[in-house]
Amino acid sequence: EPEVTQTPSHQVTQMGQEVILRCVPISNHLYFYWYRQILGQKVEFLVSFYNNEISEKSEIFDDQFSVERPDGSNFTLKIRSTKLEDSAMYFCASSSRGATNEKLFFGSGTQLSVL
Amino acid sequence: EDQVTQSPEALRLQEGESSSLNCSYTVSGLRGLFWYRQDPGKGPEFLFTLYSAGEEKEKERLKATLTKKESFLHITAPKPEDSATYLCAASPSGSARQLTFGSGTQLTVLP
Numbered sequence: 001e002p003e004v005t006q007t008p009s010h011q012v013t014q015m016g017q018e019v020i021l022r023c024v025p026i027s028n029h030l031y032f033y034w035y036r037q038i039l040g041q042k043v044e045f046l047v048s049f050y051n052n053e054i055s056e057k058s059e060i061f062d063d064q065f066s067v068e069r070p071d072g073s074n075f076t077l078k079i080r081s082t083k084l085e086d087s088a089m090y091f092c093a094s095s096s097r098g099a100t101n102e103k104l105f106f107g108s109g110t111q112l113s114v115l
Numbered sequence: 116e117d118q119v120t121q122s123p124e125a126l127r128l129q130e131g132e133s134s135s136l137n138c139s140y141t142v143s144g145l146r147g148l149f150w151y152r153q154d155p156g157k158g159p160e161f162l163f164t165l166y167s168a169g170e171e172k173e174k175e176r177l178k179a180t181l182t183k184k185e186s187f188l189h190i191t192a193p194k195p196e197d198s199a200t201y202l203c204a205a206s207p208s209g210s211a212r213q214l215t216f217g218s219g220t221q222l223t224v225l226p
Contacts, residue, residue: 004158033212041218043159043202048212056212091158103149104214106158 002026004107006092012113013082021077021110023092032075033093033104034067036060043091049075082114117142117207121217128193128224136188136201136220144208148186150179151202153219159202162188193224 005024013019025032034046047057049067066078075094079086089111093104118141128134140148147166151159163172165181172179176197178189188201200221204214 031212035214043204043214043216045213045215058213093158103161103164104159105161106151108157 002105004092004094004105006090006107006110008110009108010111010113012115015084015114016081018078018080019082019112021079021090021092021112023075023077023107024073025075025092025094026096026105027073029094029096029105031055031095031097031102032067032069033095034077035091035093035106036088037091037109038085038088046077079112082112084114087112087114117205117215119203119205119215119217121201121203121220123220124218125221126223128190128222130194130224130226131192133189133191133193135190136203136222138186138188138203138217139184140186140203140205141184142205142207142215146206146208148181149204149206149214150177150186150188151204153200153202162201190222193222195224195226198222198224 007022032049035043037043045058047061048055064080068076089109091106091109093106095102095104120139122137147164149164150162152162153159163179168183170181176191180187200219202219203217
């Protein structure tokens, strides 16, 4: 069964550094998402992306964050000037259709630790 | 503010002991109510989508139901491999893309 692939599985960085989290969505999917889960808290929506632009973003997704689809297969989340509170599990997801109730396929996540 | 609340936080069952997980939601116009399963160190895995009150969906030992304020995930004769965290999420009408998740129910099924 096709799956969403995320790399790296773990990322450790120093506060103030920039990190790029990478995702390869399912190949025929058109909608891409980033969610995060701080330890012990709920899964939170960050951003959705379609047709090479952001379609929705949450209050969490401020100027510190950016997303990009640099080629036909990768989808990245860049976090500039990382803070301690950015430490979380970051999940990439994708879906195939534009229907609002389309199910999402999630990757296994990147555990980001900011020291 | 859209909110999804799940109970209990944790549930331990003996193998074969049926039970239900609860998800109550307060969202502005529900587009869909989702159930996901999450294993340790993995991303959420889709189980069901429910669209309207009265709807039910089944998959193996799981059955999801929806009312105007709540959803239930019924687990019939669970097995140890059903142990996981079960997440409920709602898609509100004010947003076409984002899901609002509950904090999950951690289910442990003992052999």
